[in-house]
Amino acid sequence: MRAQFVASEVGNGLKRNLTMTLAVIITVAVSLTLFGVSLLVRSQVDTMKDFWYDKVEVSIFLCAKGSDTPSCVGGEVTRAQRDQIRADLESLRPLVSEIYYESRTEAFARFQEQFANSPIVDSVSENALPESFRVKLSDPTQYDVVASAFAGRPGIEQVNDQRQVLDKFFRLLGGLQAVALIIAIVMLVVTVLLIVNTMRVAAFSRRRETGIMRLVGASNLYIQLPFLLEAAVSAGIGALLAVGGLVLAKSIVIDQVLAPSFQFTAFVGWDAVFAIAPLLLIVGIGLSGIAAFFTLRKYLRV
Amino acid sequence: MILFDSVTKLYPNQARPALEDASLEIEKGEFVFLVGPSGSGKSTFLRLVLREERPTSGNVWVLGKDLMRLSNWKIPALRREIGTVFQDFRLLPNKTVFENVAFALEVIGKPKSHIRKVVPEVLEVVGLEGKEDRRPDELSGGEQQRVAIARAFVNRPKLLIADEPTGNLDPGTSVGIMKLLDRINRLGTTVVMSTHDAQIVDQMRRRVIELEHGHVVRDQSRGVYGYAR
Ligand SMILES: Nc1ncnc2c1ncn2[C@@H]1O[C@H](COP(=O)(O)OP(=O)(O)OP(=O)(O)O)[C@@H](O)[C@H]1O
Ligand SMILES: [Mg+2]
Numbered sequence: 204m205r206a207q208f209v210a211s212e213v214g215n216g217l218k219r220n221l222t223m224t225l226a227v228i229i230t231v232a233v234s235l236t237l238f239g240v241s242l243l244v245r246s247q248v249d250t251m252k253d254f255w256y257d258k259v260e261v262s263i264f265l266c267a268k269g270s271d272t273p274s275c276v277g278g279e280v281t282r283a284q285r286d287q288i289r290a291d292l293e294s295l296r297p298l299v300s301e302i303y304y305e306s307r308t309e310a311f312a313r314f315q316e317q318f319a320n321s322p323i324v325d326s327v328s329e330n331a332l333p334e335s336f337r338v339k340l341s342d343p344t345q346y347d348v349v350a351s352a353f354a355g356r357p358g359i360e361q362v363n364d365q366r367q368v369l370d371k372f373f374r375l376l377g378g379l380q381a382v383a384l385i386i387a388i389v390m391l392v393v394t395v396l397l398i399v400n401t402m403r404v405a406a407f408s409r410r411r412e413t414g415i416m417r418l419v420g421a422s423n424l425y426i427q428l429p430f431l432l433e434a435a436v437s438a439g440i441g442a443l444l445a446v447g448g449l450v451l452a453k454s455i456v457i458d459q460v461l462a463p464s465f466q467f468t469a470f471v472g473w474d475a476v477f478a479i480a481p482l483l484l485i486v487g488i489g490l491s492g493i494a495a496f497f498t499l500r501k502y503l504r505v
Numbered sequence: 506m507i508l509f510d511s512v513t514k515l516y517p518n519q520a521r522p523a524l525e526d527a528s529l530e531i532e533k534g535e536f537v538f539l540v541g542p543s544g545s546g547k548s549t550f551l552r553l554v555l556r557e558e559r560p561t562s563g564n565v566w567v568l569g570k571d572l573m574r575l576s577n578w579k580i581p582a583l584r585r586e587i588g589t590v591f592q593d594f595r596l597l598p599n600k601t602v603f604e605n606v607a608f609a610l611e612v613i614g615k616p617k618s619h620i621r622k623v624v625p626e627v628l629e630v631v632g633l634e635g636k637e638d639r640r641p642d643e644l645s646g647g648e649q650q651r652v653a654i655a656r657a658f659v660n661r662p663k664l665l666i667a668d669e670p671t672g673n674l675d676p677g678t679s680v681g682i683m684k685l686l687d688r689i690n691r692l693g694t695t696v697v698m699s700t701h702d703a704q705i706v707d708q709m710r711r712r713v714i715e716l717e718h719g720h721v722v723r724d725q726s727r728g729v730y731g732y733a734r
Contacts, residue, residue: 208611208612411595411597412597412608414595415595415597415608415609415612416612417584418555418584418589418595419584419585419589419609419612419613419656419660420580420581420582420583420584420585420586420587420613421581421612421613422578422581422613423577423578423581425612425613425614426612
């Protein structure tokens with residue numbers, strides 16, 4: 204097989220079909236960028252879960268004076284109740300990994316710190332904030348065990364799981380990711396159809412050459428290879444553009460826009476981008492190669 | 506060289522077979538005319554030899570190969586041993602004479618040095634020396650057909666198939682093409698050509714196989730075009 208001959212055939216083919224080639228490159232680039240973004244969002248969710256699930260706690264708020272939940276009819280939590288709760292929490296080890304008691308004074312101090320520059324500080328008195336137990340779980344998914352043991356007990360106003368709030372947020376991100384993935388898949392299907400059509404046009408516009416090739420006994424591989432390489436080259440260019448798009452998304456959108464404004468959370472690192480990039484190339488080149496192969500089998504038969 | 510054993514070819518969705526129960530043998534070194542009215546099955550016969558079509562029933566042997574048993578990936582190897590020439594020349598308009606002939610060698614992976622050696626040789630055989638750099642539209646019909654013959658002959662095939670090679674040429678030019686095909690035949694290549702040209706067949710006095718409605722109705726060594734049963 205003469206590489207030079209095949210290479211010049213591929214080059215000529217790409218030039219001859221410039222508009223179609225561009226269309227393939229653009230659809231491949233757009234669909235793979237979307238595909239890459241959806242994968243990036245997924246690993247962002249994973250990164251945030253790792254980051255936050257480590258930090259989330261279950262808060263057990265104790266009854267204060269004047270609480271009106273049914274479990275607080277006895278008024279402010281008594282010392283005996285508080286000691287009993289602490290003992291029960293201790294008995295839940297090792298599921299319960301850390302127990303921290305926050306008094307009203309501490310709660311107030313923390314509140315003041317958090318809202319230091321806000322006028323709301325002045326309108327809240329020290330007694331308005333309840334005392335609480337802050338509990339860390341070795342397995343945050345086992346929240347229900349704690350909730351069922353403590354919720355509704357006399358002296359406890361409320362059991363609150365931060366994880367549930369986070370989960371709502373993660374579900375939102377997951378939904379976004381699913382939408383991006385669906386659009387990406389639809390776009391990939393469109394891309395495949397476009398490649399099939401491009402190959403059909405290319406095979407038709409070169410039917411003279413391929414007809415002669417068949418007559419003089421060129422092998423199927425030799426006849427089809429220029430077409431296959433053409434499809435692979437344009438898909439490869441598209442995939443590289445998509446990788447470029449992903450790199451831009453990481454270095455500009457994430458590193459320069461999101462990360463500075465949301466410093467309290469972690470963002471995906473470059474390792475995620477490097478893991479996705481080869482996948483985009485494989486999916487892009489693989490899909491176009493398969494689409495081209497099956498189209499050519501139909502239109503360039505011996 | 507070629508053996509047809511009660512071959513029938515029925516194209517899909519056609520009421521009558523294009524070739525029916527045809528049996529014949531063509532020996533190495535022969536020059537054979539295939540004649541018959543339009544639609545009698547001449548091109549079909551040639552396409553079966555090239556394995557562009559498969560018979561509906563019967564057996565075709567070409568160059569010692571049973572085409573019914575020949576797997577698809579072996580077809581190119583078969584075609585490399587058969588040269589083909591058509592009425593419409595089938596040249597590439599944007600390639601020169603040299604490049605058109607070289608193309609046939611490039612696509613079967615022949616090295617450049619080989620191409621540079623054999624293409625001028627074959628162009629000399631067909632009488633096109635000095636016209637290597639012309640494009641097909643700068644050539645007469647006869648010259649274009651010579652390019653096609655050069656391309657068909659450049660690999661020195663054992664068998665040359667020609668489907669109405671003079672169909673687009675005037676009588677004078679046709680004679681030149683026939684002399685060339687005769688020369689190729691004398692160089693040892695078996696030639697099978699279909700034609701409507703009575704004058705040529707009558708002049709050459711070679712074997713004539715006549716088809717009618719897909720049947721072999723005459724097979725004469727040193728025959729004439731005219732039908733004389
Ligand atoms: N691809 C095809 N599909 C269906 N029918 C076909 C096909 N090719 C040929 N035929 C039919 O087969 C019959 C024989 O055709 P063929 O081309 O072999 O005739 P021919 O002798 O070469 O005619 P001509 O002298 O006009 O070239 C005709 O009736 C034709 O209509
Ligand atoms: Mg015909």
